[in-house]
Amino acid sequence: MKAVVLVKNGKSADAFQIKEMDKPTPKAMEVQIKVEAFGLNYADVMARLGLYDDCPKLPTVIGYDVIGRVEAVGSDVTTSKVGDRVVALTRFGGYAEYAVTDARAVAKVSEDMSVGVGTALTTQYGTAYYCSQEMARLHEGDHVLIQAAAGGVGTALVQMAKNRGCIVYGTASTHKLDYLKEQGVDHPIDYRNTDFATEIKRLRGDEGLDVVFDSIGGKSLKKGFGLLGSGGRLIGYGAAAMSDTNKNPLKMIGVAAGFGIYSPITFLQSCRGMIGVNMLRIADDRPNTLKRCLDGVVKMVENGEVNPTIGGEFKADNIAEAHDLLASRKSIGKIVVEW
Numbered sequence: 001m002k003a004v005v006l007v008k009n010g011k012s013a014d015a016f017q018i019k020e021m022d023k024p025t026p027k028a029m030e031v032q033i034k035v036e037a038f039g040l041n042y043a044d045v046m047a048r049l050g051l052y053d054d055c056p057k058l059p060t061v062i063g064y065d066v067i068g069r070v071e072a073v074g075s076d077v078t079t080s081k082v083g084d085r086v087v088a089l090t091r092f093g094g095y096a097e098y099a100v101t102d103a104r105a106v107a108k109v110s111e112d113m114s115v116g117v118g119t120a121l122t123t124q125y126g127t128a129y130y131c132s133q134e135m136a137r138l139h140e141g142d143h144v145l146i147q148a149a150a151g152g153v154g155t156a157l158v159q160m161a162k163n164r165g166c167i168v169y170g171t172a173s174t175h176k177l178d179y180l181k182e183q184g185v186d187h188p189i190d191y192r193n194t195d196f197a198t199e200i201k202r203l204r205g206d207e208g209l210d211v212v213f214d215s216i217g218g219k220s221l222k223k224g225f226g227l228l229g230s231g232g233r234l235i236g237y238g239a240a241a242m243s244d245t246n247k248n249p250l251k252m253i254g255v256a257a258g259f260g261i262y263s264p265i266t267f268l269q270s271c272r273g274m275i276g277v278n279m280l281r282i283a284d285d286r287p288n289t290l291k292r293c294l295d296g297v298v299k300m301v302e303n304g305e306v307n308p309t310i311g312g313e314f315k316a317d318n319i320a321e322a323h324d325l326l327a328s329r330k331s332i333g334k335i336v337v338e339w
Contacts, residue, residue: 002339003096004319007059009050012323018316021061024093024100025072031080031088031103032072037338038094039065039119041152042215042238045327054280056092063094067109067118077103079291084108087298089122089283089290095319097339104287107294110302117301120152120308120334125297126290127279128156131213131235132164133296134289135275140165142210145200145227147220149185150176152311152334153237157213158183159306166211169203171196179309179332197223208232218258225260230271237277309333 003021008014026032040063047055047062055062070084080086080103089105109118132138144161148154149170161168162184170185173192180188187203189196200209208229214221215238225234267273282290300306311333314322318337325331 001097002316003061004063004316004337005059005095006048006055006062009048009058012048012320012327015048015323016319018319021096023098024096026074026077026100028074028076029103030074030100031070031077031086031106033066033068033086033088033099033101033106034071035066035068035094035097035099035339037067037115037119037336038063038096038099039123040322040326040335040337041065041123042326043123045323048323061093061095063092063096063099064090064123065119065121066090066094066099067113067115068099070106071098074103079103080106080108085111085113087118087121087294089126089279089294091280091283095316095337102283102287104291105283105294107291107298109298113301114310115338116310116313116334116336117308119336120156120310121297121301122294123279124152124334125156125300125306125308126293127153127237127277128160129293129297129300130279130282130289131237131277132157132160134293135235135277136211136213136233138164138166138211142166143169143204143207145169145171145196145209145212145224146185147171147191147196147212147214147216147224149183149188150179150332151215152308153215154213155183155309155333156306158185160300163300163305169196169200169209173329175330176332197227200227211235213237220258222258222260225262225272225274228270228272232272234272234274235277236274237279311335313338315339 046052090101144166150172169187171191177188212224212234311331312335
């Protein structure tokens with residue numbers, strides 16, 4: 001089979017090579033999937049830059065999101081069968097023509113689902129589902145801030161929050177604000193020209209926010225936590241600010257320091273909370289939780305409650321262009337790569 005292999009850290013033009021590799025073989029609780037397409041996530045950019053601790057040692061095949069057809073199943077698999085068209089979360093290995101993953105990280109989808117929609121459902125919509133439906137438990141009337149609201153997870157969170165009847169504040173760059181309005185964001189905020197904390201305090205006064213979803217980290221997370229009212233929850237699921245450091249030690253320390261220092265006493269006295277989300281930990285340690293999230297997301301799509309936006313479609317030979325688009329932060333929605 002062919003695979004897009006990450007051979008070195010750095011610029012996308014030099015980082016990847018397409019190589020022939022052996023097909024992975026499923027173990028007892030795994031399925032083998034013939035991949036139609038795979039999706040990109042910002043964690044892939046971090047891995048390419050050498051800033052993602054979970055990335056395996058190079059050379060390696062990265063990638064979490066695939067859509068395709070089950071070609072083989074392990075001896076203990078009962079939830080999938082050969083021939084099923086599925087979306088799946090892979091524990092790396094997604095940038096390949098064949099991928100193997102835990103059967104509980106798979107959800108069956110319709111034959112007519114587009115590959116762009118399918119690749120958005122596992123990591124991005126699965127993350128949004130876990131954050132908003134299981135960790136934050138959004139309610140009608142909640143005031144919710146979503147950082148990077150035009151991205152893949154951001155778009156999913158906006159759609160899920162609006163579906164619950166929340167008032168949404170969303171940050172994005174200037175050219176993405178119209179998109180946020182189209183998605184139903186009540187208060188789009190241009191984070192490059194406006195301090196989001198100052199703007200939200202102006203709009204919200206002293207009442208504070210109910211939930212903050214933060215994928216940026218650093219000072220963004222600290223400022224977001226300060227916007228919470230009593231009973232408020234901050235869900236942190238990324239550290240995109242680290243990608244701007246270019247592995248400069250002083251800049252990395254600066255971003256890390258920007259997160260702030262917290263104590264349980266801080267949470268108790270203010271009645272505010274902070275939750276960290278890493279879907280790889282859920283995939284590894286709570287596979288049944290992951291299965292519940294993926295099935296929930298597919299049902300949401302089928303019911304018309306959410307509708308992923310496709311931000312770019314590429315062929316595997318153009319993986320560098322796909323990575324550059326995602327890293328530029330100019331994309332809106334999911335970037336998908338087809339074989």
